[in-house]
Amino acid sequence: MTLYIGLISGTSMDGVDAALLDITPDGMQLRTALARDWPPSLQRRLRHAAEHADETGLGELGRLDIEVGAEFALATQDLLRAARVDASAIRAIGSHGQTLLHEPRGSEPFTLQVGDPNIIAERCNIDVVADFRRRDVAAGGEGAPLMPAFHAAAFAAPGEVRAVVNIGGIANVTLLQADGSVLGFDTGPGNCWLDSWSRRHLSQPHDAGGRWAAGGRVHDGLLSRLLQHPYYERRPPKSTGRETFTDALLEEALAADVIAPQDVQATLSELTARTIASGLIAAAAQTPRQVLICGGGAFNTDLMARLERLLPGARLATTASYGIAPEHVEASGFAWLAHRYLSGQAGNLPSVTGASHPVPLGALYRARLA
Numbered sequence: 001m002t003l004y005i006g007l008i009s010g011t012s013m014d015g016v017d018a019a020l021l022d023i024t025p026d027g028m029q030l031r032t033a034l035a036r037d038w039p040p041s042l043q044r045r046l047r048h049a050a051e052h053a054d055e056t057g058l059g060e061l062g063r064l065d066i067e068v069g070a071e072f073a074l075a076t077q078d079l080l081r082a083a084r085v086d087a088s089a090i091r092a093i094g095s096h097g098q099t100l101l102h103e104p105r106g107s108e109p110f111t112l113q114v115g116d117p118n119i120i121a122e123r124c125n126i127d128v129v130a131d132f133r134r135r136d137v138a139a140g141g142e143g144a145p146l147m148p149a150f151h152a153a154a155f156a157a158p159g160e161v162r163a164v165v166n167i168g169g170i171a172n173v174t175l176l177q178a179d180g181s182v183l184g185f186d187t188g189p190g191n192c193w194l195d196s197w198s199r200r201h202l203s204q205p206h207d208a209g210g211r212w213a214a215g216g217r218v219h220d221g222l223l224s225r226l227l228q229h230p231y232y233e234r235r236p237p238k239s240t241g242r243e244t245f246t247d248a249l250l251e252e253a254l255a256a257d258v259i260a261p262q263d264v265q266a267t268l269s270e271l272t273a274r275t276i277a278s279g280l281i282a283a284a285a286q287t288p289r290q291v292l293i294c295g296g297g298a299f300n301t302d303l304m305a306r307l308e309r310l311l312p313g314a315r316l317a318t319t320a321s322y323g324i325a326p327e328h329v330e331a332s333g334f335a336w337l338a339h340r341y342l343s344g345q346a347g348n349l350p351s352v353t354g355a356s357h358p359v360p361l362g363a364l365y366r367a368r369l370a
Contacts, residue, residue, distance in 0.1 A: 003031070003089055005079060005126070006335030007072050008096040009115075011169025011242055012191050012296060013038070013046050014205060016075040019331035020083050023339050028154065032083035033328040036075040042067055046098060050242045053101050061100075061114070068098050069119030076124045092127040094338030094362070095120055096330075102241040104142045110134070111143040117365040129338040129362040136348045141355030144239035148174040148184030148352045150333035155292055155322050156180070163280055163288040164319070165307075166329065167191060167297025170241055171272060173280045174352075175288065184352040185236035187279040188229070189245045190297055193268045196247050201261040210302025216266030223267050223274075225253045232275060236283070237354030272297070273306035280311070287311050294319040298326035337361055 006019045019033040038046070042064075049056040049064060072095055080087060097115030104111060117130035133143035151164040151174040164174040171190030175183040191206065198207045207213055229249075231240055254264065281287055291314045297303050298318045308316055318326045340347045340361070347361030 002091050002339070003085065004091055004335035004338050005076055005093040006331040006333060006338070007075060007093060007120075008330050008334055009038070009068070009098040010295075010330060011099065012195060013043060013050070013098070013169065014195075014296070016071055017328065017331040018075040018079040019328050019335055020079055020085065021332050021335035023336065028336065030324050030328060030332055032079060033325070033331060034075070034079055034082055035327070036071065036078055038071065042071070046100070050100050051246050051248070053243065056100075064100075065114040065116045066119060068114045069116035070123070072097075072115050073120045073123040076120065076126070087125050090126045092129050092338045092342055093120060093124065094132070094334035094336070095128055095130045096132055096334045097130060099241060101243050102144065102239065103243065104137050104144070104239060109137050111137055121365045121367040125367045127367050128365040129341045130365060131363045132334065132337055132347065132361045135359045135361055136353050136355045139348075139355040139357060139359050141348060141350065141353030142237050142239040143353065145172040145174075145184055145186055145352065146337065146348070146361070147172070147330060147333045148182050149347060149349045150329075150336050151184075152176055152182045152349075153336060154324060154329075154332070155319065160290070161284070161288055163284065163291045165276055165280065165291060165293050167272070167276070167293065167295040167300075167303070168330070169195070170245070171276050171295075171297065173276060173283065175280070175283045182349055182351055183236065183283050184349070185279065185283075186239045188231060188240065188275040189268070189272055190295065191272075191300075192242055192245060193247075193250055194265065194272065194300075196250075197261070197265055197268060201265075206296070207265060207300070210269060210300040212262055213265040213269040214302040216260070216262035216264070218270045219257065219259050219263050219267045221257055222253060222259060222264065223270060225256065226267075226271050227274070237352060269300070269303050270306060273303055273310055277307060277310035287314050289314060291316045292319050292322065293317070294324075294326035294329040296327060
């Protein structure tokens with residue numbers, strides 16, 4: 001038995017997800033997992049920094065780095081208490097941090113996450129592996145998505161074609177081929193616009209179960225304008241984030257018409273479903289028979305119904321059918337990536353990220369002297 005902890009806050013920025021993964025030579029098992037909500041003021045500052053990078057000074061960036069690291073440490077301590085496991089039993093923590101800006105295709109490609117791993121190592125007395133994305137970018141890759149490698153380890157079956165769809169703030173798809181090869185990329189908005197519109201008009205963090213969207217009507221004009229974004233025409237490898245699909249971009253698309261808020265929500269749900277389905281079908285050259293759903297979008301009944309309509313013949317199920325609840329897949333994946341790093345194995349898949357070669361992902365922050 002070798003225990004690893006995985007930590008992440010995704011593009012939805014709704015809190016820290018923590019997972020305790022038991023990795024053995026025969027496989028892996030999720031032992032315990034939980035979520036820790038962001039303090040409201042910190043959540044607002046993170047969202048502002050992600051959408052208004054030019055307004056975020058170095059002082060604020062430094063403070064966010066420390067405060068996010070402290071929250072990640074608290075999530076680790078919560079997890080250890082829930083699992084009744086001592087820190088000394090944990091081989092390492094894999095901490096992704098919180099992405100604030102992701103620009104892997106600029107003149108100086110980079111990706112930026114906050115959540116100081118030194119704080120986590122010091123306060124939890126556990127070795128931390130962090131900074132998972134930048135080595136892939138240095139090797140010419142997108143630095144994202146990173147989960148397809150974990151999806152292959154956790155959900156692939158020899159001789160079978162399977163797809164994994166992760167619907168977080170940004171959605172991404174993974175195609176697990178029968179021959180063991182893997183494709184994957186970000187498809188565009190997942191929950192990010194759905195959640196921000198819900199916060200604005202329902203004063204709720206999300207549209208629970210997609211019930212509000214289900215009662216609205218898709219506005220064809222708005223949907224058409226949103227689908228014109230050039231990101232959808234790019235060929236993989238590709239990745240994106242909130243710096244691209246901002247609330248300001250949505251407001252621009254809304255300016256041409258007066259649309260009932262509930263119809264906007266229905267249209268955003270249709271946008272997410274269509275871009276996922278079209279991306280998946282294009283990658284597979286057909287509709288995959290088996291589609292596993294993870295991320296918060298797995299609990300959106302309206303969104304799942306739209307995907308089922310757009311993927312006829314596919315059997316949709318959540319990853320819970322394969323041992324990991326949909327809300328715990330990403331955190332489990334970063335526990336697995338910490339294991340890969342400490343085992344001296346590559347963490348990226350060049351077929352997914354576009355990197356020139358396989359590379360180790362992460363850097364080690366020791367909790368104590370050897």
